[in-house]
Amino acid sequence: MMSRDSMNSDAGTVMIVDDEAMVVGAIQGFLELETDHLVIPFTSPQAALERLAEESVHTIVADLMMPGLDGVEFLTRARELRPEATRILLTGYADKENAIRAINEAGLYQYLEKPWDNDALAFAIRNGVERSQLFRALTERMGELEAAHEELAGLRERWIHAFL
Template sequence: MSAQHIRILYIDDEVHNLNAFKASFRRIYTVLTAESAEEAYKLLEENEFHIIISDQRMPKLTGIEFFESILEKYPEPIRILLTGYADINAVIDAINKGQVYKYFSKPWNEDELKHNIEKAYEVYALRKENRELTEKLLDVNEKLEFLLRQKLIS
């Protein structure tokens, strides 16, 4: 898959951050942005994303709370947290509660973030491939069990 097909959702209540992110990455990836968790929920219902990047400090829900709230319905996208504040408890919560893949400080380093988006997509693709292989293996296993039962009956 080409980088352009990597679909990213970026959530941040600061519009200038959304614009800066779009300006940096829209030519490389498919980027959709949301100013709030409510907007992000709508975009998640309408689109499939490989990577979700969220600011930590937002008015109604923190980035961690947002990730935690979507975990059951949208477990596949890789989650990345951005924050302007170095809060070790937020980092720990991000990893434990929101299953965050990476944590970055603002302002982000464009090359570092790009590199980690590529790595996050590799993780996404490998997880998807593992799920598909597991499903095939279970299907083959069922067929083998069926054939074995047929052989034992006859």
């Protein structure tokens, strides 16, 4: 499958990762009906990581309890691959220890409990997409400023040599 840069999508790209196909389908269906986001669904965290290695997304929503690779581990690896992507953890097993672990290890943006409230989920995803877009724009601006700084430093150096 050919990869494309989803970060160019103004509406935002959202990856949903949950080992329960019914949960993935419910969130995907809701987002496709109620938002303009491009939704990339996965029931395998390993397959989702492979996709992230090829393609950028704005926001990742992952379940905490998944076989083989839990949500915190998945989001930690996702952070290494795509640090600009906003990470949201969805769980039916809310506890303080996992919340703290997720925040510290995965750089978690939001922690939502199952059953989720569609409005709260949509709000978190929309804010996550905006955060990711702003992060990318800032990174591009910083690159432009660094290039301009290097150009000015070179110009300054040439002027000094011309007048000395």
